[in-house]
Amino acid sequence: MSVSTSTRHSRLPDSDRIFAFAMIAATGLLLVTFVLVPLWAILKNSFVTPDGIGLDNFVRYFTDSRFVTIVGNTFEVGISVTLTTMVLAYGFAYAIQRTCMPLRNVLRIVALLPIFSPSLVQALGLQFLLGRNGLVNRTFGTEIDIYGFWGIYIADVVYAFPHAFLILSTALAVADARLYESAESLGAGAWRIFRTVTLPGTRYGLASAGFVVFTIVITDFGNPVVIGGNYSVLAVEIYNQVSGQANFAMGAVIGVLLLLPAALAMIGEKWISRRHFASVTAQSVPLAPQPNRARDTAWLIYSLLVAAVILSLVAIVIYASFVRLWPYNLSFSLRHYEFDVQNGLQPLWTSIQVAILTAVISMIFVTGAAYANHAFPMRASRVLYFLAILPAAVPGMVLGLGYILAFNTPGQPIYWMYDTILIIAFCNVYHYHAQGFLLATTNIKQISSTFDEASATLGATKLKTVWRVTLPIIWPTVLAVGVFFFMRAMVTLSAVIFLISPSTQLAAVSVLYLDDRGALNQAAAFAVCIMATVVAFLVLAQIALRVAGIRGVSLVR
Amino acid sequence: MDGRGSLRAMLGNIARPMAGMFLGTALVLSLSGVSQAGKITVYTSYEEDELAAFLDAMKNDVPDIDVDVLRLSTGDLRARMLAEASNPKHDVIWGWAATSMVDPRIVEMLEPYSPAGIDKVPERFRDKDGYWFATTGYMGAFCVNNPEMEKDNLAMPSSWQDLIKPEYEGKLVMPNPASSGTGYLHIASILQMMGEEEGWAYLDALDKNMDQYIKSGSKPCNAASAGENTIGISFALRAIKNIDEGYPITMVIPSEGAGHELEANALMKTSQNMEDAKKFLDWTVSKGAEAEYNKWKSIVTMQGREMPEKFTEAGLPDDISTVLFEVDYAWAAENRDRIIAEWQKRYEN
Known part of the structure; x- marks a missing residue:
């Protein structure tokens, strides 16, 4: 089934070789420009000490006794949230892709709801729901104390869930029915089939999702700040150093530490890819789930339970935006929708422009990088892979400041785009590059290279193969990547806060400052506007697909 | 008019403003990097609602300066200004924590300036070398x-x-x-x-x-x-x-x-539009500005203020120097x- 890379490589004609290099070079150059250059600009601060260049900052940090506690906390949260999220999201994605339960399309959207709003809104929702004075405690007279580990744990599981779901759902979307048929004819039970066919078939997706969840949990600072109480994690330490004490050097030291998981993942990927067999080949028969009443009902109940948890957090934020004064006066009011922030709703329109631009750039360059990395297995593409997933380990604050240091210099090649929405869009694309890249790669890996083989033996060049064979198969993935970046761009905060200018204000920043000044209900109302915009946009795009005569393609896989 | 003619007219009606929009956008983009007469950029940490009120008053009092404002929290703004130090984007810092302003890396970027009417601000609320002065707190x-x-x-x-x-x-x-x-x-x-x-x-x-x-x-x-x-x-x-x-x-x-914390104002020595930046800073100590500060701030450093009712009702004494x-x-x-x-x-x- 799989073709060893060396034979395939040697068969590449010259024109393909050039195409391969051009593609790797183009996507690689952009990654170097928008990830490596800004990262180096800030991380080199970690070596700057009052006595010159050296490792003193690292020594100082590692010998601090707080350090052990904080690293321990970071791993405790990272590992527990990753395990929980993977199990929950795998089940949910399985139910959507491999069963015939009803409401699948609605549940898909619900699974994504947590990324429709800035992460601080989930923490706000959690506080409304489970805080000391929250709905649960007041209704049932309980004394649940959510601040600390459990607060971060719950908020991060909800926050990471959609990211894991997107990748796992893509991994589970395609499968070869022949494998399942032969397993059944050999008399394998459902559990055995799951263990020997389904799980190994989605191994790459599982590894990708695990990496994405772990890194976004250890780099997220929005949830720990709001609901973490006295429980300290590394991402908050960066915030302490940079924003609290203007100490770039120590912030950079912690930034370097957070890059380690990306390096580990690169080693892991090589191991998993080596053992990977494409699950769909030119000869394969797509797996179509057959109705099974008992199974479908069981999965529906499970999915509804998960959806209920997610929905309750969103619903309480929407509810709070319509009451006079949460939690003291719950009468209906529309007053929070009269936004008294500077420029009113204007930032929302800027955000939409930025999001569209982000989506377009990502569809070309992120899927381009994923395709190049997969289709041309040469040494250069290993470097490409590392660069492509590196941003997952970079906290937004580090990236945003890096952009200023690297690009805010007249005469610098891309200085012309500074202060425009273009730099914000590029920052978004490369901030979330790992997630988009792994989403696309997972999908491409499910589709066999035998397509390329077939068309290559027919004498078509790589370029023609891409255009005639690969693109028609993977364009739904390209679209899904675009949608993912659109959603992220609408709500992201931590990096872009350093790149906005007076004329490029963003909606998520408005939410942050409303929350900051204690206008909780108004912050909730603005967040509801963002959520409504994203949902409206998804619905419109889906209608546009219908009108264009394309059926059966979901914007969200 | 036949159907085709009206369609063409309609398309023309749509196309012209669109072309205008594109040209306009291109113009704005090409100019955005260039400093313009009458336009300054101000970085501030004043909160959204008070900021909106202050700006309204300022536009009323000094209509000929066009002020672009960026608001960030104190810590985020400091990180941003330090990162931008090689090529600062702003002309003026307005309403920003004095404890952050005294950071030598920030002071280094400032140009001493004493606005007309600075005498109303007691000396203890000003930098002794004139780099910054605080009007509120x-x-x-x-x-x-x-x-x-x-x-x-x-x-x-x-x-x-x-x-x-x-x-x-x-x-x-x-x-x-x-x-x-x-x-x-x-x-x-x-x-x-x-x-x-x-x-x-x-x-x-x-x-x-x-x-x-x-x-x-x-x-x-x-x-x-x-x-x-x-x-x-x-x-x-x-x-x-x-x-x-x-x-x-x-x-x-x-x-x-x-x-307490003071909110200080300062002039950037890299400003491309010193004249308007100074005009703006003059306004920050003017009677008009003072009247607005009085409505919003617990500490106004100019002498002889009158405390708004909502402040005294909340429990603030008329003379806050007694509790500071x-x-x-x-x-x-x-x-x-x-x-x-x-x-x-x-x-x-």
């Missing part, structure tokens, strides 16, 4: 949630000393000084007020009652307002605004004196690293 206060107090049958605290009474155990919340400049200011003023030895002993006792050191400086009063905690160590203005918003809280100014503790900013800035390290050693292990 905010002062420390406790936000106390009334329903929560009633529920636990607690007496209203009136001083810092009250806060260490055992009955408030687990009821307090304050900003973490490592992540929040306002949090640090509380700690620094306590240490100055009581002296270091007694100050740390007091903080030890306070720590016993503390539920959490919240990471964001603006959160403690909000947490107390929403009933998530009972007493939030915060700032007067936040309390006043939240009372105005309708939250059932009481503002308490500690009887030993309240620490005079913070030594230079000392606070110089000892920052040492104090935060000591604080983390004591309370974060």
Whole structure:
């Protein structure tokens, strides 16, 4: 089934070789420009000490006794949230892709709801729901104390869930029915089939999702700040150093530490890819789930339970935006929708422009990088892979400041785009590059290279193969990547806060400052506007697909 | 007119404004990097609502300057300005924490300027070399949630000393000084007020009652307002605004004196439009600006102010100098690293 890379490589004609290099070079150059250059600009601060260049900052940090506690906390949260999220999201994605339960399309959207709003809104929702004075405690007279580990744990599981779901759902979307048929004819039970066919078939997706969840949990600072109480994690330490004490050097030291998981993942990927067999080949028969009443009902109940948890957090934020004064006066009011922030709703329109631009750039360059990395297995593409997933380990604050240091210099090649929405869009694309890249790669890996083989033996060049064979198969993935970046761009905060200018204000920043000044209900109302915009946009795009005569393609896989 | 003609007319009607829009956008983009006469960029940490009011007044008083404003929180703005130091984007810093302004890396970027009418601002609110001056400020206060107090049958605290009474155990919340400049200011003023030895002993006792050191400086009063905690160590203005918003809280100014922060203004030496930047700074000490400050700020440094009703109703005295503790900013800035390290050693292990 799989073709060893060396034979395939040697068969590449010259024109393909050039195409391969051009593609790797183009996507690689952009990654170097928008990830490596800004990262180096800030991380080199970690070596700057009052006595010159050296490792003193690292020594100082590692010998601090707080350090052990904080690293321990970071791993405790990272590992527990990753395990929980993977199990929950795998089940949910399985139910959507491999069963015939009803409401699948609605549940898909619900699974994504947590990324429709800035992460601080989930923490706000959690506080409304489970805080000391929250709905649960007041209704049932309980004394649940959510601040600390459990607060971060719950908020991060909800926050990471959609990211894991997107990748796992893509991994589970395609499968070869022949494998399942032969397993059944050999008399394998459902559990055995799951263990020997389904799980190994989605191994790459599982590894990708695990990496994405772990890194976004250890780099997220929005949830720990709001609901973490006295429980300290590394991402908050960066915030302490940079924003609290203007100490770039120590912030950079912690930034370097957070890059380690990306390096580990690169080693892991090589191991998993080596053992990977494409699950769909030119000869394969797509797996179509057959109705099974008992199974479908069981999965529906499970999915509804998960959806209920997610929905309750969103619903309480929407509810709070319509009451006079949460939690003291719950009468209906529309007053929070009269936004008294500077420029009113204007930032929302800027955000939409930025999001569209982000989506377009990502569809070309992120899927381009994923395709190049997969289709041309040469040494250069290993470097490409590392660069492509590196941003997952970079906290937004580090990236945003890096952009200023690297690009805010007249005469610098891309200085012309500074202060425009273009730099914000590029920052978004490369901030979330790992997630988009792994989403696309997972999908491409499910589709066999035998397509390329077939068309290559027919004498078509790589370029023609891409255009005639690969693109028609993977364009739904390209679209899904675009949608993912659109959603992220609408709500992201931590990096872009350093790149906005007076004329490029963003909606998520408005939410942050409303929350900051204690206008909780108004912050909730603005967040509801963002959520409504994203949902409206998804619905419109889906209608546009219908009108264009394309059926059966979901914007969200 | 036949169908085709009207269609063409319609397309023309759509196309022309669109072409205009594109040209306009291109023009704006091409000009955005160039400084324009009458246009300045201002960085500020004033809050959205007060900022909007100040800007309205400014546009009224000085209509010929076009001001672009970017608002970020104090810490984020400092990080951004330090990162932008090689090519600053702004002409003026307005309403930004004086404790951050005194950072030598910031002062280095400033041009001394004394606006017309600066004499109204007492000297202690100005930099001695003229790099910055403060027109407004905010002062420390406790936000106390009334329903929560009633529920636990607690007496209203009136001083810092009250806060260490055992009955408030687990009821307090304050900003973490490592992540929040306002949090640090509380700690620094306590240490100055009581002296270091007694100050740390007091903080030890306070720590016993503390539920959490919240990471964001603006959160403690909000947490107390929403009933998530009972007493939030915060700032007067936040309390006043939240009372105005309708939250059932009481503002308490500690009887030993309240620490405070000044919001300072300064001119950037890299400004491409000094003339208008100076005009703007002149306005910040003008009568018109003062009138607006008076409506919004707990501390206005210009002499002879009249306190708005909503402030006095919340419990602010007419003459706030009676309740202010005079913070030594230079000392606070110089000892920052040492104090935060000591604080983390004591309370974060």
